[in-house]
């Protein structure tokens with residue numbers, strides 16, 4: 131294609147006056163160029179470096195737009211051979227469509243946290259230690275599951291989830307999280323978003339207002355907004371969600387989404403008084419609390435805190451957990467525990483929604499849990515993560531204290547380091563991404579503006595102290611760069 135020309139014939143140049151972030155504008159311009167036929171399947175697009183220099187943008191900005199386009203199948207990255215518009219889009223066109231129809235995401239979209247189909251770059255958030263996954267055991271179980279799967283399990287599966295897995299989850303939650311529930315209250319879902327979707331469809335209405343932690347998990351926030359929910363930001367302090375402010379700002383909310391064990395992303399635990407206040411609010415207003423217990427298994431000081439759900443006397447808490455951190459995210463398996471009083475409603479709804487997918491992975495996870503591998507795996511992973519966290523914390527501690535201040539956290543698989551006031555975490559994260567480091571800017575996770583920036587850094591895949599030190603050194607060089615402010 132001729133996009134490298136200085137006349138910008140594809141009209142890619144973003145407009146700084148617009149509200150949408152530059153990377154998103156660029157992403158949409160490419161989508162439009164493909165949809166209108168100005169760019170055709172197989173066309174080569176300029177390299178990140180040359181487009182950045184041509185349009186006067188930071189390389190990281192272009193990189194993020196390209197990653198989204200690759201991730202969504204518009205572009206194909208061919209390494210040294212350059213990036214092209216996906217030839218597969220041609221098949222669609224040949225199949226009788228004059229244009230490839232595209233729908234741009236609504237405003238407020240952000241870069242993908244995870245890079246689908248790619249191995250983990252240093253600092254990747256939300257990714258467990260893939261090198262430590264017990265693959266041999268898993269392979270053995272796969273063969274066993276395939277050999278012994280009952281014929282009945284080969285028929286249409288229960289949309290609420292494979293019964294032995296629901297039983298195993300209920301048992302596990304009773305022992306490890308203090309949650310008394312029956313398997314009938316457990317629904318297996320396709321990831322956390324599957325659980326949110328099930329709650330939304332069963333208990334909420336479009337336009338309902340919910341409390342959302344600020345800062346809070348960016349993916350669920352976007353998911354809920356796109357699904358038509360309204361979200362009121364509720365600040366988080368050293369005791370977790372500030373319930374009083376929530377009551378003042380949005381007392382009439384219909385739901386609240388919280389991460390009580392390790393607040394995402396700050397890592398603080400919701401204090402007991404706040405837990406009780408939150409439950410009281412839900413009781414008074416007949417609101418729903420969605421508890422996201424995504425990585426409670428990993429805590430390095432003391433015992434894991436019991437789930438908020440374990441205090442739920444009135445049946446207001448919808449509890450969600452995921453196998454993404456304790457096993458691996460490619461499984462796409464999570465679960466939802468609903469109050470006993472609501473189990474019938476949910477049972478009815480799952481019959482009309484997409485189910486959690488193939489029974490095979492569910493059967494494997496059930497076997498993995500029932501045969502004690504799950505508990506063993508967790509026992510092995512806790513000290514391993516504690517060590518890897520130490521590698522990163524030690525490397526960061528060697529940096530001058532005025533550059534980064536690490537927030538103490540009792541658990542989780544990432545570290546949050548605050549930046550000096552006024553320093554742009556977005557610029558830093560972009561520059562780091564340019565250098566292949568997957569740190570995230572805290573401000574991307576915020577709903578309200580704040581001058582306090584920070585960097586979120588995953589540590590699970592630092593196999594040695596040397597790996598962590600090398601990544602931190604590279605980050606240190608970027609922090610010193612006068613052009614990254």
Ligand SMILES: Cc1ncc(COP(=O)(O)O)c(C=O)c1O
Pocket residue numbers: 256320321322323347389394422424452453454459463464
């Ligand atoms: C805060 C939070 N909640 C939930 C999840 C789990 O999402 P999923 O089950 O879709 O992998 C994650 C994963 O990164 C997370 O960080």
